[in-house]
Amino acid sequence: MLHESASTPSDDPIPVVKQAEDTPDPTEAKMQIGLDCLEQVMDIHEQVFPQWDDIRLEDRAIIIQGDVDYLMTVQGHLIIDSETAYQRLDDLLSEHNLTALFREQITRDGKRHHQVILLDGRLQQPKQPSPIPNIILLILTIVSLLYIGTATAIGEISLTEPAVADQLRQNLIPEFWRGLPYTLSILLILGSHEMAHWLMMRKHNVVASLPYFIPGFIFSPFGTFGAVIVTKGAILNRKALFDIGASGPLAGLIFAIPILIIGLATSPVIEITGGAVEGNSVFYALAKIVSLGQLYPTQTHDVMLNQFAWAGWTGLFVTALNLIPLGQLDGGHILYAYFGDIARKFYYPILATALFLTLFVSSIWLILLIMLALLGKVYAVPLDDITKLDSIRKSIALFIFAIFVLIFIPSPITTPDNSGGLIASILIVGSWQILRRFISRLQYHIT
Numbered sequence: 001m002l003h004e005s006a007s008t009p010s011d012d013p014i015p016v017v018k019q020a021e022d023t024p025d026p027t028e029a030k031m032q033i034g035l036d037c038l039e040q041v042m043d044i045h046e047q048v049f050p051q052w053d054d055i056r057l058e059d060r061a062i063i064i065q066g067d068v069d070y071l072m073t074v075q076g077h078l079i080i081d082s083e084t085a086y087q088r089l090d091d092l093l094s095e096h097n098l099t100a101l102f103r104e105q106i107t108r109d110g111k112r113h114h115q116v117i118l119l120d121g122r123l124q125q126p127k128q129p130s131p132i133p134n135i136i137l138l139i140l141t142i143v144s145l146l147y148i149g150t151a152t153a154i155g156e157i158s159l160t161e162p163a164v165a166d167q168l169r170q171n172l173i174p175e176f177w178r179g180l181p182y183t184l185s186i187l188l189i190l191g192s193h194e195m196a197h198w199l200m201m202r203k204h205n206v207v208a209s210l211p212y213f214i215p216g217f218i219f220s221p222f223g224t225f226g227a228v229i230v231t232k233g234a235i236l237n238r239k240a241l242f243d244i245g246a247s248g249p250l251a252g253l254i255f256a257i258p259i260l261i262i263g264l265a266t267s268p269v270i271e272i273t274g275g276a277v278e279g280n281s282v283f284y285a286l287a288k289i290v291s292l293g294q295l296y297p298t299q300t301h302d303v304m305l306n307q308f309a310w311a312g313w314t315g316l317f318v319t320a321l322n323l324i325p326l327g328q329l330d331g332g333h334i335l336y337a338y339f340g341d342i343a344r345k346f347y348y349p350i351l352a353t354a355l356f357l358t359l360f361v362s363s364i365w366l367i368l369l370i371m372l373a374l375l376g377k378v379y380a381v382p383l384d385d386i387t388k389l390d391s392i393r394k395s396i397a398l399f400i401f402a403i404f405v406l407i408f409i410p411s412p413i414t415t416p417d418n419s420g421g422l423i424a425s426i427l428i429v430g431s432w433q434i435l436r437r438f439i440s441r442l443q444y445h446i447t
Contacts, residue, residue, distance in 0.1 A: 027120075030098065031072055034118045037092040038074055041085040042116065045076040058381040059101060059117060062234060068099060068121035075105075078114050082386040083237065089116075099123055102384040104340065114386060123383075125207050126232040134210040141213035141224050145186050147172075148216075148223035149179025152307050159268060159304070185259050185311035186224065190318070193252035194227045200247040204240040207233040222314045237384035238337040242393050245333025246400055249319050253403070256319065260284075260312025264291035267306045277302055278313055279362075279414045281320070283406040316407045321368070323404040326350050326376040331404060336379045337389055338397045347376055362411045 038044060049072060052060070063070055078085045082102060089100055101117040150172060158165035168175050194211035201208040209232065214225040235241050264287060277297055280288075288296050288303065296303045305313065325331035325346055336343040354372055358365040389397065 027071070030096070030120055031118070033096050034071065034093070034098055035074070037089060037096070037098075038116060038118075040092065041080055041089050042074070042078050042114065043076045044074055045113075046074075048073045048075060055117075056103075056381070058379060059103075062101065062123070062381075062383075063119060066099070066119070066121070066123040066234065068119040068123065071098070071118040071120045074116045074118065075113050076116075078386070082114075082384060083239075086237070086384040086387065093118075094122065097122055100383070102386040104386045123234050125205075128207060129209045129230070129232070131210050134212055137215065138213050140215040142183060142187070143176075144215040144217045144220075145183040145223040146176040146179040147218075148221070149182030149307050150176050151179075152182060152305075152310055153178040156268070156304065156306055159270065179307070182223075182307035182311050185255075185308055186222070186314065189252050189256045189259065189311065189315035190224070190227050192255055193248040193319070193322075194229055196247040196251035197229050197244060200244045201229075201231070204236060204243065205233070206231060206235055206240070206244070222318075226318055231380070235380060235382040237382045237387045238340065238389055239387065239393060241333050241380060241382050242337035242389055242397065245330045245337060246396060249323055249330050249400065249403075252315060252319050253407075256312050256315030257287075259308050260287055260316065261291055263306055263309025263312050264288055264303065267303050267309045269296070269301050270304045272297060272300060272302050276413045278305070279409045279411040281316065281407050281409045284313065284316060284409070317409055317412060320404060320408045323400065323408075324350065324368075324372070325401070325404075326372055327378055328375060328380060331400075332376075333380055334397050334400055336381070338394060340385060340388070343379065344377070351376065357410055362413065364412055 035044065035047075052070075055063075055070070080088075086100070086102055093100055097120070099119040099122055101119065103115040103117060105113045105115055107113065154165050154168050154175070157168065168178075190213070191211070198208055198210065209230040211227045211229055213227045216222055216224045235244065269292065280295075285295055288294075292303060303309070322329055323331040323334075325335035325343070332343070335346060351369070351372055354365055354369040358369050
């Protein structure tokens with residue numbers, strides 16, 4: 001429920017003050033104002049008043065977090081294009097302290113109905129949060145990255161000077177400067193990813209925090225668990241949602257790919273002595289062929305990743321995780337911006353894929369499976385959920401989905417043979433064919 005009556009310590013009934021007959025009901029007055037404004041952009045068919053539990057979860061979140069009250073829902077058809085209609089209606093409603101949410105419903109027979117949810121109040125822009133926690137976490141992450149980078153550098157030294165490497169390990173902290181290549185590379189990849197999000201949010205007038213870098217220390221082979229930005233404001237429409245979701249992965253890849261290529265070209269190829277190795281994606285396998293002349297690992301040799309190569313591989317891996325098309329992930333933002341509410345149909349197929357990977361490929365995906373099961377159904381729904389992407393953004397979205405397939409690593413840690421690359425190739429080619437057919441079918445329903 002939106003409102004609950006206040007309790008009273010007395011057993012006596014709370015007195016009800018009757019409203020004079022000539023005094024207008026303020027709620028009805030606001031409804032009439034809203035209807036008058038709506039008639040300028042919409043052919044109204046009916047008014048509905050759904051129960052609180054019937055309102056979509058994301059819409060309830062907007063109402064609660066925006067500190068506004070639900071007023072009414074109106075169904076009909078917009079008489080002008082949705083993007084122009086929302087802007088014109090919002091200008092009219094702002095004068096009366098009202099807010100509108102644009103939604104679209106598809107009936108069982110395939111007919112579309114436009115729906116406008118009117119809210120009493122305006123969504124206030126929150127204050128920019130303090131940067132102090134961001135700075136503290138950044139410092140801790142730098143220390144953590146220096147540790148991983150230094151360990152990688154000493155491992156490379158051990159190939160030619162094992163005694164020197166042993167001495168360096170005994171007094172590690174003064175040697176942290178050796179980890180600068182890895183540290184700077186990861187900060188460049190993750191930093192550009194998060195700052196692209198942040199700048200795009202600023203462009204679309206969405207208040208968001210600065211990036212929170214999450215240190216990993218000894219608990220993560222990457223020295224970090226990535227970085228996040230906390231969104232504090234509502235997103236206008238699907239175009240803005242797409243721009244925000246797509247900007248981060250594209251910016252990160254601009255730096256991750258050349259760092260990976262440079263790293264592979266300068267990494268030594270050594271004889272395999274046992275242990276686990278990083279898995280292959282289609283793109284990573286091609287990058288090794290281009291940089292080293294053949295696909296590794298072979299039966300006897302593998303490339304020992306230096307700091308740049310490990311940072312590049314990490315950048316691709318993290319980007320692929322972010323591009324999983326579900327929920328609050330970047331891929332989820334892109335998918336919802338492209339398909340709208342139809343994006344929810346991807347939930348169970350993707351969850352089944354994650355379960356398959358967990359059971360038959362790598363138990364590492366168990367954490368991801370749990371995360372997707374808990375958070376994968378909740379999307380960032382914009383205020384205007386009717387306006388669709390333009391053709392350029394749709395093309396970029398399909399390009400990003402293709403990138404996801406190319407850089408996704410089904411088995412992040414694999415045994416030292418070619419099975420990892422083979423499994424990756426088979427699974428990725430198969431999933432790409434399924435995804436391509438699914439997209440082509442769904443395009444018929446959204447065009």
